[in-house]
Amino acid sequence: MSSSTSYTEQLTDALVDAAIQAVRHAPSVLNTQPWRWRVHPARLELFADRSRQLSAMDPDGRLLMLSCGVVLDHVRVSLAAQGWVSHIRRTSSTSTPELLATLTSFDRVEITPKAQHQAHAMRRRYTDRRPVSEQPLSPAVIRAVAASADGRVRLHVLSPDQVLDLSAAASRAVTVAAKDAFARAELEYWTSRTMPEGSGLPAAVLPDHCPQTSVPGRRFGHPGTLPIGSGHDRAATYALLYGDEDVAERWLEAGEALSTVWLTATALNVSVLPLSDVVSVPATREALRRMLRTFDHPYLALRLGIAEPQSGTPPRTPRLPAAQLIDAVPWTT
Ligand SMILES: Cc1cc2nc3c(=O)[nH]c(=O)nc-3n(C[C@H](O)[C@H](O)[C@H](O)COP(=O)(O)O)c2cc1C
Structure with missing residues (x-):
């Protein structure tokens, strides 16, 4: 050879x-x-x-x-x-x-x-849909996670006022998604127990009741079996992945940046939950856009926080x- x-x-x-x-x-x-x-x-x-x-x-x-x-x-x-x-x-x-x-x-x-x-x-x-702990992230950790997105796609950490705006937009996205019968059927398909083995979400990773949260995440249409306790994620930090163009090539790069941010966060024991409903609905995506500079576009909202230490790891x-x-x-x- x-x-x-x-x-x-x-x-x-x-x-x-x-x-x-x-x-x-x-x-x-x-x-x-x-x-x-x-x-x-x-x-x-x-x-x-x-x-x-x-x-x-x-x-x-x-x-x-x-x-x-x-x-x-x-x-x-x-x-x-x-x-x-x-x-x-x-x-x-x-x-x-x-x-x-x-x-x-x-x-x-x-x-x-x-x-x-x-x-x-x-x-x-892994994705953790349970509320994060009451302990906020330190500014140094937030800076380290944000700095990891250093290419054409960046991470903007939201101010408290912007979190209120995100909360309003996310609530509206939940309402819009709930009214769309096709979207509901699709969600049911990907989160139902009869899914082909190995894709979609099993009940074991879905919250057993609606989490207490300032910014609503995706509603799955039915409860799962993941115990999520009674905590409230008021100590969470929220951020937007964003960049200068709203085109498919940039969405791919945004995914690469999401990977880097998520792995950096994981290494620092920071839990990440993507909030994608709010970017899928055009009107609420536009509301997120107003939090950025004039020519920038949001690709994904993220909740960052410290996982509740007693809760252990959810199933894979x-x-x-x-x-x-x-x-x-x-x-x-
Ligand atoms: C682009 C993208 C969007 C996502 N949006 C959501 C979301 O809105 N809500 C949610 O609970 N999980 C969301 N997730 C997490 C996925 O559901 C999760 O990654 C997948 O089920 C695999 O599970 P794991 O991350 O625990 O390995 C998203 C993941 C990606 C990559």
């Missing part, structure tokens, strides 16, 4: 492993996992799977693109933890299947402690088998 072949084989094994890690751990809206990876020798491609798009709740596909951005960044994190960096070419394509990004031009690099911490956080991260949300989400293209040489 020539040394160049063995280099390509090593790299391709790392790509398969990174794709497996990413699909095993990446969060997605309603756990839809709307992605597909194709592994080539020394090349990795990410496709959107529109068959798992929420056509009523997310007709533009912004939450689908955010989710795909998260899985893209999770692959980057997994590769960095194995000592690989790559160039990521993001594509705006309308072809079917829809190619979103290609990872090429790989280099061997030193495995840094930061890369190891991020990979560790990726395995520990299952994932689809990796073999269903990853194609390996056979060697041609």
Whole structure:
């Protein structure tokens, strides 16, 4: 076996492993996992799977693109933890299947402690829908989480007045979503117990009653079995992921930034809850936009806080088998 072949084989094994890690751990809206990876020798491609798009709740596909951005960044994190960096070419394509990004031009690099911490956080991260504890986050921790979004997508931490505005917008989004029969049916489909194994939300991760909160999150239409206690998340911090353009390419980057923010937060023991209803409804998205500078657009609202220490960890949300989400293209040489 020539040394160049063995280099390509090593790299391709790392790509398969990174794709497996990413699909095993990446969060997605309603756990839809709307992605597909194709592994080539020394090349990795990410496709959107529109068959798992929420056509009523997310007709533009912004939450689908955010989710795909998260899985893209999770692959980057997994590769960095194995000592690989790559160039990521993001594509705006309308072809079917829809190619979103290609990872090429790989280099061997030193495995840094930061890369190891991020990979560790990726395995520990989860969504916690229970109220956060009464202990607020320290300003230093908030600054560290906000600073982790340092590209074209940034994190804006809301002032107390803006939290009141977010609260009003989120309540309105809940009302709008509740009136939409198609959205209700879609939500029921992705949160019902007859879901195909490995996607959607099982009852075990849904609150057993409506949480006490200043800013309402997604209402799931029926109670789950996750005990959430009687706490109120008044000590939570709220933030918006935002950027300068409201286009699909930027939503993908917003997903990558969401991954970075969520992993940074996890490493600092900060719980993150995305609030996506309020960005899906056009009128309430516009209300969020008024909290930003004139030309900026909101991509996602986040609740940040410290998880109630006594509550333990909620059950893990299952994932689809990796073999269903990853194609390996056979060697041609
Ligand atoms: C783009 C995006 C939007 C999300 N929106 C919400 C939301 O509005 N409410 C919620 O409870 N969880 C939301 N989530 C969390 C997902 O439901 C969760 O990641 C998924 O079920 C997998 O569970 P895990 O994060 O515990 O691994 C969102 C996640 C992503 C990536």
